[in-house]
Amino acid sequence: MSSTNRGKERNKFDYYVTPQKDIINFLKVFKGNHNELNNIENVLDPCAGGDKDNDMSYPEAIKKVFPVWNIETLDIRMDSKANFKGVNYLDTDISKILPDYNADIIFTNPPFNLAMDFVKKAMCDVSENGYVIMLLRLNFLGSKDRNIWLRNNMPYEIYVHSKRMSFTKDGGTDSVEYAHFVWKKGYKGITRLHLLEFK
Numbered sequence: 001m002s003s004t005n006r007g008k009e010r011n012k013f014d015y016y017v018t019p020q021k022d023i024i025n026f027l028k029v030f031k032g033n034h035n036e037l038n039n040i041e042n043v044l045d046p047c048a049g050g051d052k053d054n055d056m057s058y059p060e061a062i063k064k065v066f067p068v069w070n071i072e073t074l075d076i077r078m079d080s081k082a083n084f085k086g087v088n089y090l091d092t093d094i095s096k097i098l099p100d101y102n103a104d105i106i107f108t109n110p111p112f113n114l115a116m117d118f119v120k121k122a123m124c125d126v127s128e129n130g131y132v133i134m135l136l137r138l139n140f141l142g143s144k145d146r147n148i149w150l151r152n153n154m155p156y157e158i159y160v161h162s163k164r165m166s167f168t169k170d171g172g173t174d175s176v177e178y179a180h181f182v183w184k185k186g187y188k189g190i191t192r193l194h195l196l197e198f199k
Ligand SMILES: C[S@@+](CC[C@H](N)C(=O)[O-])C[C@H]1O[C@@H](n2cnc3c(N)ncnc32)[C@H](O)[C@@H]1O
Pocket: 013, 014, 015, 016, 017, 018, 046, 047, 048, 049, 050, 056, 057, 058, 074, 075, 076, 077, 080, 087, 088, 089, 090, 108, 109, 110, 111, 112, 114
């Protein structure tokens, strides 16, 4: 594939690289709040990213904080570093590609335009009492389209990245706040809000 076509494919699939330091910042605080994470076995990143110049951000960050977790990865792009490439998560029955696999956590930064679909499917795929953790814009909490679903499926926790995240090599930011939203399958209740340290 030529570099121009590779660039077009990246835009089409909303590919950008999440800084590992921000994922690690979140994971360390999340770990401090959840003793049960020591019993986690399987983590799925359903749009794991990576390319010839970049590692897959979430799997690499997870390995640094939870080295024993078993991480499975897939991505729709053929130039991704995922174990399963060319896979559209939204129409894939995970049991067909990973028989006898139960994801305790589904954890990623999904493509922006498909974020709601990713959250809904992940909530179906994750184990009972498991976690779905997605990096989303704070305004994911607004919008008429998401309102009914969100009110019936409130996140368990939200960890706000108080310092704006940068997704560009020059460290530039736009005026968008991001947070790691944590859903716990089976949980019905109010959301605990955490502000991550400004660093
Ligand atoms: C915002 S990027 C995030 C990449 C990586 N998770 C990270 O945080 O650096 C979104 C990723 O989703 C992938 N993607 C887009 N649509 C997808 C789909 N339907 N199924 C699986 N992967 C998809 C893209 O190829 C891209 O790698």
